[in-house]
Amino acid sequence: MFPRRPPAGLAAWLVGAAAAAAGRAGARGGGLLALLANQCRFVTGLRVRRAQQIAQLYGRLYSESSRRVLLGRLWRRLRGRPGHASALMAALAGVFVWDEERIREEELQRSIDEMKRLEEMSGMFRSSGAERHPPEPKSQTEGVEDSGGKEQPWEMVMDKKHFKLWRRPISGTHLYQYRVFGTYTDVTPRQFFNVQLDTEYRKKWDALVIKLEVIERDVVSGSEVLHWVTHFPYPMYSRDYVYVRRYSVDEENNVMVLVSRAVEHPSVPESPEFVRVRSYESQMVIRPHKSFDENGFDYLLTYSDNPQTVFPRYCVSWMVSSGMPDFLEKLHTATLKAKNMEIKVKDYISSKPLEVGNEAKAATPSSERKSEGSCGPARIEYA
Numbered sequence: 001m002f003p004r005r006p007p008a009g010l011a012a013w014l015v016g017a018a019a020a021a022a023g024r025a026g027a028r029g030g031g032l033l034a035l036l037a038n039q040c041r042f043v044t045g046l047r048v049r050r051a052q053q054i055a056q057l058y059g060r061l062y063s064e065s066s067r068r069v070l071l072g073r074l075w076r077r078l079r080g081r082p083g084h085a086s087a088l089m090a091a092l093a094g095v096f097v098w099d100e101e102r103i104r105e106e107e108l109q110r111s112i113d114e115m116k117r118l119e120e121m122s123g124m125f126r127s128s129g130a131e132r133h134p135p136e137p138k139s140q141t142e143g144v145e146d147s148g149g150k151e152q153p154w155e156m157v158m159d160k161k162h163f164k165l166w167r168r169p170i171s172g173t174h175l176y177q178y179r180v181f182g183t184y185t186d187v188t189p190r191q192f193f194n195v196q197l198d199t200e201y202r203k204k205w206d207a208l209v210i211k212l213e214v215i216e217r218d219v220v221s222g223s224e225v226l227h228w229v230t231h232f233p234y235p236m237y238s239r240d241y242v243y244v245r246r247y248s249v250d251e252e253n254n255v256m257v258l259v260s261r262a263v264e265h266p267s268v269p270e271s272p273e274f275v276r277v278r279s280y281e282s283q284m285v286i287r288p289h290k291s292f293d294e295n296g297f298d299y300l301l302t303y304s305d306n307p308q309t310v311f312p313r314y315c316v317s318w319m320v321s322s323g324m325p326d327f328l329e330k331l332h333t334a335t336l337k338a339k340n341m342e343i344k345v346k347d348y349i350s351s352k353p354l355e356v357g358n359e360a361k362a363a364t365p366s367s368e369r370k371s372e373g374s375c376g377p378a379r380i381e382y383a
Contacts, residue, residue: 096216101263102223103246108257111283115255115300118181119287154179157321163328165321170304177304178320182328187335189288189297193256194345195335196284197247199226201345205334206327207231210238215265222246227268232275232307233319239307240274249292249349256286256349262305279306292349301328 158165162183167176184192195201199212211229218224223246231238245260262280270276282303289296303324309315338345 115285180301258284
C-alpha cells in the first residue's frame with residue numbers, strides 16, 4: 001500500500017511552521033549582533049566619560065603647566081599604539097602637545113645649510129658681471145620628489161638684479177614649491193627680521209591681515225603657535241592658518257633663520273567663516289653683509305602651501321608668483337618706515353628664545369605670558 005497523502009491543510013501548516021522556525025532562528029542571530037553592538041557602544045561611551053572625568057579631575061588638581069608635563073609623558077608612552085590613544089587623550093585634555101609639534105634644531109639647521117650651499121656655489125649673486133644660476137637645493141618639503149625618487153628641477157620665474165624667484169612642482173599635486181633669493185642694501189638685518197616677526201606692527205602695514213595673534217609659546221624651544229586670518233582675492237573666502245614658528249639668531253656665524261609650518265591646535269577649531277589652510281611651510285634665512293646693525297643683507301625664502309582653491313595650477317602659480325614679490329616689497333617698505341619714522345618694533349634679537357633644555361619645562365599660553373610681568377624669561381624688549 002502506498003502511504004496516504006497528508007491533507008492539504010496539514011501541508012500548508014507544516015510549510016508555515018518551517019518558515020516561522022527559520023524566521024525565529026534569523027531573529028535570534030540578528031538579536032545577538034544587535035546586543036554585541038549595543039555592548040560595544042556602552043563600553044566605548046563609558047571609557048570616553050571616564051577619560052573626560054579624569055581630565056576634569058586633573059584640571060582641578062593641577063595647574064596648566066603641570067597638566068602639559070603629565071600629558072607629554074603619557075603621549076610618549078602611548079605613542080604608536082593601536083587606536084591612537086595619545087591623540088584621543090590630547091583631544092580630551094584640550095592641550096597642544098609640544099613634544100610632537102615644536103620646531104627642532106634640525107629644521108633650523110637644514111635651512112641654514114641650504115643658504116650655505118647657495119653661498120658656496122653661486123657667489124651670492126652679488127657680482128657685477130654675469131650671474132650664475134644657483135644649484136638646486138636639497139628638498140625641504142616632502143613630496144617634491146617624483147615617482148622615481150629624483151628631485152624636480154627648479155624653473156626660473158622672475159630674474160631681477162636683486163630678486164630671483166624659482167618654482168618646482170610638488171609631485172602628486174597641482175602645486176609648486178617656491179624659492180626666492182634677494183638682497184636689500186638700505187635696511188639692517190635686525191630691522192628686517194624684527195618687522196617680520198612683530199605681529200602687532202604687521203596688522204598696521206599688511207592690509208590683508210584680518211587676525212594675527214600668538215596662541216601659545218613653548219618655553220623649551222621658544223617656538224610659538226600663531227593664528228593668522230588673511231583676505232584672499234575676491235570672490236574667494238578668506239583663509240586662516242594655524243602654524244608654529246621658531247626663529248634663531250646665531251651671532252657667531254652671522255646668520256638668522258625663521259621656520260614656520262602648519263599645525264593643529266585645540267584652541268583654534270576650524271571656522272565656517274574661513275577656509276583652513278592645512279599645508280603650509282616657510283623657511284627664511286638672512287645673512288648680513290657685515291653685521292646685524294649695518295645696512296645690507298641677503299635672504300633666502302623657501303615657501304609652499306595649499307590654499308585649497310579649485311583653480312588650475314597655472315592660476316594658483318600666477319597668484320603666488322605675483323603675490324610673493326608684492327609681500328616682500330611691502331615688508332621692505334614697512335621696514336623702511338620703521339627705520340625712518342622710528343616706529344617702535346619689538347627687538348627679537350635682544351630677547352633670544354630660550355635654549356633647548358630640560359623637556360620637563362612647560363609650555364606657556366599667550367594669555368599667561370601677558371601676566372608674567374617684566375621678570376618673565378621670554379620678555380620682549382623694544383628697540
